[in-house]
Amino acid sequence: MIETLYGRIFEMNATSCTVIIECGGVGYGCRTSYNTLSALGAVGSEAVMYTYLYVREDVVKLFGFATLRELSCFKTA
Numbered sequence: 001m002i003e004t005l006y007g008r009i010f011e012m013n014a015t016s017c018t019v020i021i022e023c024g025g026v027g028y029g030c031r032t033s034y035n036t037l038s039a040l041g042a043v044g045s046e047a048v049m050y051t052y053l054y055v056r057e058d059v060v061k062l063f064g065f066a067t068l069r070e071l072s073c074f075k076t077a
Helices: 034-039 068-076
Strands: 004-013 018-023 026-031 046-056 059-065
Touching: 004 026, 018 046, 026 059, 046 068, 059 068
Parallel strands: none
Antiparallel strands: 004 018, 004 046, 018 026, 046 059
16 A cells, blocks of 8 residues: 655646656656645645555556545545
């Protein structure tokens, strides 16, 4: 399980609510919320995200959140 990501923001897209964080040379694409996008720094800055890995037989998605509270709300929804 991927619990957190710490690295440099490589790309942000507010239209699709996605962010790519480069950690050790690997870019992790996360779906996120507008709240998290606004809490993260600019492209090129370092960031920490709490993550939730969603796995189904036909899809794997990584969701990222700026706070544990937002992650907890996501898990209960």
